[in-house]
Amino acid sequence: MKVIDFKPASCKHCYKCVRSCSVKAIRVTNAQAQIMNEYCVLCGHCLEVCPQNAKTFASDMDVVKVWLKQGDKVVVSLAPSYLGILKYRQPGQVVDGLKKLGFYQVRETAEGAAYVTAAYSRLLEAGKMKNIITTCCPSINDLVEKYYPDLTPYLAPVVSPMVAHGMLIKELCGKNTKVVFIGPCIAKKEEAEGDVRTRGYVDGVITFEELEQWFAGENIDLCQCGIQKMDNPDPKVNRLYPVQNGVITSVMKNYEAAVSGENLPGRGAQMYRKIFVDGIGACRELFDGMERGEFENCFIEANMCEGGCINGPAVNRLHVSRFKAKMNMEQQIEYEDPGYAPFPPQLHIEKMFYSRANKDHMPTEEQIQVILKATGKYNKDQELNCGACGYPTCRDKAIAVFQGKAEQEMCLPHAYEKAHSMANVVMETTPNAIFILDNDLKILEFNRMAQKFFGISKEDAMKSYLFEIMETQEFEEVLKDHHNILRRRMDLKQYGLKTLETIVYIEDMDGLLCILQDVSKDEERLEKEYEKKLQMVGSAQDVIDKQMMVAQEIAGLLGETTAETKIILSRLGDLISSDEQD
Known part of the structure; x- marks a missing residue:
């Protein structure tokens, strides 16, 4: 399924989205940016940086409203980042606002996170994995499966808190219950509806931005709402998942509680060093190091978004920064393990990960040179590697052109030079x-x-x-x-x-x-032509005048000879008449 893309009419081919995409999952065809699903990790950075607001998101808002209108039992799985992001006076006002929209129950996704935390604790205690990468973030999972396939054995074989929560809600409220996740993440939609391994546990995904628009459309002000309790037991420390080091903190609290309760021997966790990393750049740097074998016995909390989920792509940062959101959350959370009962044994919280790497056809050196020369790069000095096209080097961009991901015209220095050259030709010639x-x-x-x-x-x-x-x-x-x-x-x-x-x-x-x-020469030519015409008219007039004179002379001669002829004829007539009388 295509979760995100760009509006053709709005895209102005500035290539800012390509520059922001760490994995270059954006194809440019006919000057139009398009998301390539098979390469995309759904981090959402391209949508955040688009200056034309050309983004599109496959929203579930309409279908969720239909479910509510027809009376379906719809339960919310609310991401714990709401504590730092939404505007309210008391957390219970969020529950009341959601129930005013018609939701049957409102439960915290942190309830599902508690069971994921327990699964991570068991992995630490088992000590069988060389390294463990947390799998709460679907974008990180995509990044590893698509671009670091050799690291898939290090992905913790556990579903995300959202999926675990969806399983639990359908177990508690009935299989026909509709589960709607509400949070700051767009990758959750692909995980809920596009991944065959986790499809069916969560029926719809709504972002915080969409939720705020919904509240506004219904004239619901959370600060004016009543206060209602969540429909789940307090997940306590597991609400920390959306912030830096939140997963590690939750796991260690659970591990300590399990050891003190003699549920775990307490030996395995000590062999793992704890690392938290966030932001795609930092995550890729770490994963590159892991591929080189630089890390061993590490428990790694990895988040795609800098600062964690509280800085997700579907968060309105105009009214709260990620730093304030983090502070708001930490002030409201009890740093203790909730002591939940074990996850229902009939539900399977495990998830297997595998390589989904793409194998692109690579050009030969000769083919790369042909493409480079087409944009005026005949030697290394002409390869500016400015990155304006979105690719780090001119060679990278040439390879993308060969693979059909980019266009030659994306080279802005060449386009400028060409346009400037053409303009100069026009101006100077x-x-x-x-x-x-x-x-x-x-x-x-x-x-x-x-x-x-x-x-x-x-x-x-x-x-x-x-x-x-x-x-x-x-x-x-x-x-x-x-x-x-x-x-x-x-x-x-x-x-x-x-x-x-x-x-x-x-x-x-x-x-x-x-x-x-x-037009000086044209005017001079026209004047000369006019003078010639005047001369021709004058010559013609002279000829006409001469002809008139000749005509007059001829007329005079004709007149004299005609008179003489008349006299002769008159005399001849008189002579004939006198002869007849005789």
């Missing part, structure tokens, strides 16, 4: 003068053609204001009303130039971009 101004009309950028147009070097121009080299009235108008000017005719008589000016307001920087297109 365009036939137009281009300059950029701030809101005081100070020159910020001045390209090669601008230097040619105005006869001033870029260095001098960058120290100048626009009014020092040309009129600024139109620029001031654009700055004032933000109405761009596009291809307007402007004569720079002092420079012997005729131009088309474009002035564009840049909103983000409250400045101006100006482009001047030199």
